[in-house]
């Protein structure tokens with residue numbers, strides 16, 4: 268489905284770490300973090316060992332705890348909701364825009380108003396069995412899905428009006444821009460992730476960026492077993508975690524960040540090949556790009572089929588031809604553990620479910636050739652022909 272884009276500079280950077288005694292918490296993580304304060308222009312970057320860990324620390328920093336309500340998107344990778352459940356917060360889902368798949372700001376405003384007004388109107392959003400012990404609306408956790416920014420201006424407006432913290436899950440959108448601003452820098456805290464299918468990789472890893480110095484100090488402590496500045500190795504001010512990013516991973520990440528523009532451009536080229544070729548095939552839609560997206564940072568390439576196409580049967584036939592594909596996303600609210608905990612049912616978030624039914628990720632990476640894209644598209648065209 269994807270492939271990392273690595274050169275000798277990355278290999279050398281990792282091997283050099285092995286010749287030093289510093290395999291964790293050394294100069295590499297500091298260099299990697301510096302690359303991110305420079306890239307984003309924000310004051311603080313905190314490297315962690317996964318995007319999920321980064322999001323979890325943001326949830327802690329935002330003071331979200333037992334019973335707090337957080338507005339978020341059901342059309343995302345599960346980690347964005349799971350980090351709320353780790354703290355026993357209550358996710359309240361808001362359906363998404365049918366074209367971009369990002370959270371719908373109009374519905375978000377409506378949800379915030381209704382929840383704050385309480386009473387019957389809040390019940391519309393909080394009728395779930397797992398929502399009984401709710402406290403108050405605390406935050407918005409928004410996602411920049413598939414490498415495209417959410418519509419942050421109206422989201423921030425809702426946050427300001429109701430005094431909510433904003434966590435920006437930009438794990439799929441490193442390098443993307445919203446009205447010329449980099450994604451990840453718009454929320455109170457932003458998170459990027461570096462699993463091998465992301466725009467840059469550290470193997471496993473993630474990073475938090477923020478301008479909030481106090482939150483940054485707390486998150487630094489929490490990633491390192493709760494050790495605050497001044498704590499010794501065996502004294503722990505907070506309940507923390509081992510969310511540290513090791514030096515080999517950080518060195519790999521820093522070397523990738525040296526090539527970030529090249530990496531993003533190669534992905535743009537592959538997306539452009541797909542766009543041109545798919546435009547010739549009726550019944551399949553290329554990804555929609557919003558006007559406010561001044562830069563797309565291609566993460567996955569998700570196409571959408573007309574309803575008359577049996578997406579799952581088509582996927583099977585593509586796999587059989589040697590084209591790996593994946594449905595993207597299976598809605599979070601319909602994952603078995605979510606159904607069990609909150610009692611969600613099909614139909615609860617129709618736009619999310621429709622996108623989930625019709626979307627298919629095609630193979631995508633910055634190292635794909637035009638011939639490979641052509642092979643995938645020809646396979647799609649042939650197999651779609653059989654669907655009629």
Ligand SMILES: *Cc1c(COP(=O)(O)O)cnc(C)c1O
Nearest residue numbers: 317318319344346438439460462
């Ligand atoms: C990749 C991703 C994450 C983080 O994933 P990790 O595997 O923990 O690094 C979080 N949210 C979204 C939307 C993602 O795509």
